[in-house]
Amino acid sequence: MKIIKKYDEIEISLIEEFIKNHSQKNLTRMKEIAAILNHFKGYSQCVDAFIENSQANSLSGKNLFSEIIPVCEYNLKIIESVFINPDQIMAKFVLNIYQLKLQNHIISILSDVKDTASYLEKLSQLYKKTTILSKHFSSLNLGHDDMFLNKMQTNIFQKYLDTYFVSELKNLKDNLLIILQKFYASKGHTRKQFQAGGFQELRRDLQTVISTRTNFNIMHIEDYGGETFLSENVAIAFLQEFNQSLERCCTLSTSNNIPSNCYQIFEVLTMYLIEDFVDYGIELAVQSVPIPEAKTHEPPSIIFFEVVKQVHRIIVLYENQFSETLVPLIITTPKYSQCINLKKNKLEQIESKIDFGLDRSLNAITGWIKICLASEQKKSDFKPEADVDTMISVACKYVVQYLSSNIKHIRECLDDKNAELVFVELGIKFHRIIYEHLLQFTYNSAGAMCAICDVNEYRKCIKDLGSKLVINLFDTLHALCNLLLVKHENLKQVCFGETLVGLDHSVLSNFIQLRSDFKTQKLGILLKNLTSR
Incomplete structure (x- = not known):
């Protein structure tokens, strides 16, 4: 027992001397002591003391990560000079950094x-x-x-990584919701719940019919002061959160889990950006498209086109982010097709709702035009009692001003492809209104000149639509108006002219019957002759 005790005392003394010489940077004596202790159990204690002393004063501050490599490089030289098994000592040196210094720092x-x-x-x-x-x-x-280093890193972070992604998704949802809430709060808006089914649409359709005839309202159309409740800044904020989540996902998820986790992050983005933000903004805009009313001469202001412009810009941001950030992470995995399908389905729903809103907006425009024509166009415009200066009617002036402003607005808001489709639809609707409107009057020669002037003005206006189809429709309408003016003996020749030769007999008949001299000149006989052409 005395011998063992003596050995212990000698080992302790040698370790203390080793530490002392370490402080004095006496590598020669350190090497001698290490060689002596190598044959005794105190050798491991000597190594531990060296590691503890080496790391005590340098690896304790906020700059831990920047200090580790220089400390290791410096001490590697000492280890190689002092110890006979430097690789093992250095491995233990690094292990101590990970398990104690680094882990405690992270915790x-x-x-x-x-x-x-x-x-x-x-x-x-x-x-x-x-x-x-x-x-x-x-x-x-x-x-x-690498395996040794990865294992040590995994041991430090595993408990955090096990619960990481649940926290990631919750954080993303919370942050996106906060962005939405702040945006609506800045607008003084409380999100609305829309009625499901067709009851709301039925009420609106009834109101559309009633409002053109009476001042009675069965529903109120809220226009929100022209606010669109859409913002590119909100979309950008969403995408920034999305990018940060994706970046953390790629850092903290295992390689096997990255595709699935990326899909879930994209799913959250799509739900909040496309469903909760864009779709809701479109729905508000659709509901706020005005119903033209007979009691007011104020033309309705259509903000839905501005909404379409904002939606387009937001979708471009969304698509670009998808292609640039998400696709490279998942393109070789099954999650790629799932993301494509998710995006496709949601954007098709948006497109369908936009189409519905555009159609409603065009109906609002043409609805007001019908009301304006009905209230402003006088019978005397087309059948004056005396000769008057030929000029466009007041009704035509109002209509052209309103239509021109909307054409300009649509062109500013919609891309070329969508604008072209909308312009064709608008032009066809407008032509139908003017055609049916003209059939309601009787025309003498002076009135026919006024009608031709009006139609010419409409032709100038619709040229801005850039649609050959619509231009041809109004060219034909202009030719039909000539049937109201030409001498009765020239009617047959005009009917067989290049512009009108292909028209149905009933169309020609409808216009000829509008002439004030239809009965006096016995033009009914002419109509019978036209059927034989």
Whole structure:
């Protein structure tokens, strides 16, 4: 027992001397002591003392990550000079850094974080720094293979990574919801619940019919002061949150889980951006498309075209982010097709709702035109009692001004392809209104000249639509109006002219019967002759 005790005393004394010489940087004596202790159990204690003393004063501050590699490089030279098994000693040196210094540093930082967003960001930063550190160790050939370093990193972070993605999704949802709430709060708006089914549409259809005839309202159309409740800034804020989530996902998820986790993140983005924000904004805009009313001469202001412009810009941002950020992460996995299908389905729903809103907007425009013509066009415009100066009618002036302003607005808001489709539809609707409107009057020669002037003005206006179909329709309408003016003996020749020769007999008949001299000139006989052509 005395011998064992003496051995212990000698080992303790040698270890103390080793530490003393370490402090004095006396590598020669350190090497001698290490060689002596190598044959005794105190050797491991000597190594532990060396590691503890080497790391005590340098690896304790906020700059831990930047200090580790220089400390290791410096001590590697000492280890190679002092110990006979430097690789094993260096491995233990690094292991102590990971298991004690680094792990305690990470626990300390993450335990101080109170909110989820900051926690996730700190976790991602720490994991990245640790990954970079491990790569540095590997590149410096400090005696550690990648598997050893990865295992140590996994041991530090595993408990955090096990619950990471649940926190990630919750944080993303919470942040997107906060962005939405702040936006609506800035507009003084409380989100509405829309009635399902067709009851709301039925009420609107009834109101459309009633409002053209009476001042009675069965529903109120809220226009929100022209507010669209859409914003590119909100979309950009959403996409920034999305990018941050994706970046953390790629950092903190295993390679096997990255595609699935990316899909779930994209699913959350799509739900909040497309469904909760864009779709809701479109729905509000659709509901706020005005119903023209007979009691007011104020032309309705259509903000839906502005909504379409904003939606288009937001969708472009969404599509670009999808292609540039998400696709490279999942393109070789089954999740790619799932993301494509999700995006396709949601955007088709948006497109369908936009089409519905555009149709309703065109109906609002043409509805007001019908009301304006009905209230402003006088019978005397087309059948004056005496000769008057030939000029466009007041009704025509109002209609052209309103239609021109809407054509300009549509062109500013819609891309060329969609504008072309809308212009064709608008032109056809407008032609039908003017055609049916003209059939309601009787025309003498002076009135026919006025009608031709009006139609010429409409022709000038619709040229801005850029539709050959619509231009041809109004050219034909202009030719039909000539049937109201030409001498009765020339009617047959005009009917067989190039512009009208292909028209149905009933169309020609309808216009000829509008002439004030139809009965006096016995033009009914002419109509019978036309059927034989």
